[in-house]
Amino acid sequence: MSANAPTQAVTPQLRQWIVEQAQAGHAPDAVLKAMRDAGWDEDVAIEALENTLREHLEQNAVAAGLPPAVTVPEPALDDSPLYLQAADRRVHVLSAQLQPRIVVFGSLLSDAECEELIALANPRLARSRTVATKTGGEEINVDRTSDGMFFQRGETELITRIEARIAALLRWPVENGEGLQILRYGPGAEYKPHYDYFDPAEPGTPTILKRGGQRVGTLVMYLGEPERGGGTVFPDLHLEVAPKRGNAVFFSYDRPHPSTRTLHGGSPVLAGEKWIATKWLREREFA
Template sequence: MSTTGSKQQVTPDLRKWIVDQAEAGHGADSVLKAMLASGWSEDVAIDAMEEVLRGHLERKAVAQGLPPAATVPEPDLAESPLYLDGGDRKVAVLQNMYSPRVVVFGGLLSDEECEQLIELATPRLARSLTVATKTGGEEVNDDRTSQGMFFQRGETELVRRIEQRIARLVNWPEENGEGLQILKYGAGAEYKPHYDYFDPAEPGTPTILRRGGQRVATLVIYLGEPDKGGATVFPDVRLEVAPKRGNAVFFNYERPHPSTRTLHGGAPVLAGTKWIATKWLRERRFE
């Protein structure tokens, strides 16, 4: 495994060598060090490792019966920034977790924006429904005891501004988002742990996917704080995100499978009222 000349190409032999090193248990640092010692430029070496190992892991996952991975929304956190540019607002990065892929944002919305969304949504609230994956329709689900409503995408100037901000933060087209959903959880209300992707094994899933493909990410924005309870919980990793007004929790899931460890729920509200806005992002334009 060596290289000469100014133009460095990732050859089949190099790809095989990188995979062999990974299978032998060598860490990324040692593989990179060996490539640099053989004359590879750092940029080429890093890109080659990421490409080859990503493809290798994907082939192994599919061989083991997992659904193929999709491209997902992803905030640009490569340089560990304290803030991201939301276009019209700086948004803090409070927490960054890779497995599952979870990012907690601070100050995604202002207090005034939270109040405006609640005011606009209140007259249109009704018992929350969930997607019925057996039929492709909607249904009342005992696991979800909130009230809610949907805005059409870009329905108001406020909604449009927030959607543009979200798209910029997570690097995903606005048109690939479902309409912003507003939810109200009173005392005792909850949403038991669940996955947001659509189960490929359910008979109604093909009908659902025609509107924009799979869901690939979720953003939960906290609009109003309960006095007690109401956290967003990820049971598989024992993570709990407090429902702080204006903050948000983002998570993506590259394949519709529990291996993403994105099982999550809204813990019961113990006192007061919790308001949230939920934004689901699809693979393609949502119609």
């Protein structure tokens, strides 16, 4: 392998070499070092390595019968920041995982905002429903034993402010978000593990997708803390996120398939009440 000094063009031969190194079991750091030793500019080498491996993995996935990957919301975490400025509020980055992408944020909402959301939602609560992918409508699901309601996008000044904050934090357009859903889980209530994307194999999915395409990301914000229980669990990862007021957990899924490892649920509330606000993000404008 040799570098073109003036332009350092990323040629098909270089891409093939990178793929061969990956197939041979060489770690990305070792491949990057070999490229630097051969005279490649580090930034060019990193971009070539990342793009080539991403394309290679995507080709393998599609060849294996998985749906094509799509662009997903992504907070600005390249420099491993401790904080992110999300429009009007500085948000803590408490933990971040790449595969699957799961980020826990601290202080996304203030105590006063949490209390106001609960107060606004409480009179409008009804038994929660889920999307019925067999019909494209809604249904009561025995796996979800919460009460809930939806705000329209921009329904109040508070909702508008929070939606702008989310859009800035996740770098995803406000109009691509579903309305904010508020949920209350009393003692014993839970949401058994599930995926948030819409199963392409279900007959009602084409109807659902007309309103904005697939769901590609989920943000769960904790408004009220239960005394015990009620964490957000990811069974495939053996991970549980504690429902601390004002904090949030974000995860994205670039294809509607279990390979995203985004199976998640709300574990039963053992004492007290859990209140959350959920924002689902779509591929396109949600209407």
